[in-house]
Amino acid sequence: MSEMKKIKNLKDFSTSADRFEGANLLCPGCAHSIIVREILNATNDPLILSAATGCLEVCTAVYPYTSWDNSWIHIGFENASTAIAGAEAMYKARKRKGKLPASCEGKSPKFVAFGGDGATYDIGFQWISGCFERGHDMMYVCLDNEVYANTGGQRSSSTPIGASTVTTPAGRVSYGEKMMKKDMLSIMAAHGAPYVAQVAPNKWKDMVKKIQKGFATEGPVFINAMSACTTEWKFAPDDTIAISDLATDSLVFPLYEIENGTKLTITYRPKNKVPVRDYLGAQGRFKHLFKPQYEYLIDEWQKMVDARWEYLQRREEASV
């Protein structure tokens, strides 16, 4: 294995030579690209990347341009995972047979697949599950903006309860999405994956630590990255980091990791916990919850988040 890139602080990190380029067509303030930059800059090893159909893919591969300075492949919506697993399997086989080109000597490429929550929680799910069951040496990153953003904002199984989307519109008779957000991290941990973690771009240090840990792990790694979406969550583009802070500090999006399917560790404990109400109130997709007939849902949300936090803490303590 090659040496891990040393990133002691943000000044160190800022000497990175980005391998992701600007003048892509992501919205101003899009968190997808902040996450991608943090992940790519966490290593200097060669990168073999794939992306599922979705905002990231569509906006970084607009003919005749590419925004990627490493090898990158897109096949379909559902199979970013198997595309990268195939590349990883070929690499391994050629290595075993001594058939890698000389330029690969002494290198340890990293295989990373990116997919949105639609691609991950719903449409690409069985492909991801297969990759994890087969144990490929790869990292799968879900850019979780809790909605099918690229096609105009339809709900996915990651959309949280009460969010208004174009297929679960809030109005006189509905408070929006009726289902709870799917617990993808537990599902991936249940595959016995050596490492799964939740990350958020506003906590860049926690992100880099987890990504480097993931890269150092042999076998499949799952990363669920919260990606605040200015367009579909309906907040101003300059608020992306502030909204992300509200998500992590209200514990709506807790940061933790699970090793070998069981060992759970919480990696961020907010010093000043903020009410869930503040997180919801900052986004247009939850604005109707502040009408009298739906306000009870804000309390329900708080209870849900508290119960989840309690559960995570107990699991951490019990280490099971």
Next chain:
Amino acid sequence: MKYLGWDELIPGAILFSFSEEMEKDASEILPEDRPYAETNSHEAYVGDWRVLKPVYNRDLCIDCQFCWIYCPDVSIISRDKKMIGVDYDHCKGCGICVEVCPTNPKSLLMFEERIDNDDALAQWPEKE
């Protein structure tokens, strides 16, 4: 540059968006030293997306690099741990860099596109 048809490539070939072969991986070459191909989005321009532009005030900056890490569009130029300016070809004017800048007054502020940067610096607000 010689163009190849898709069916002229060998299986497993990797295409890079650089116009000549690079001795090292891009992670070891700064953008100014890279032979970008015209098909790399680095060569494209999105400056006309902006309504407001961020203007940088070197005198106030503490080089914390918050703007560098949180800029979605690789448009904060930092070299040798120092922030040195904004890449106006790629900046879409989201304003995140201004929001995360911790100095008082801020070292980055949004101004209308038509205002000259020197005039913007002359109008910089005082400490709050």
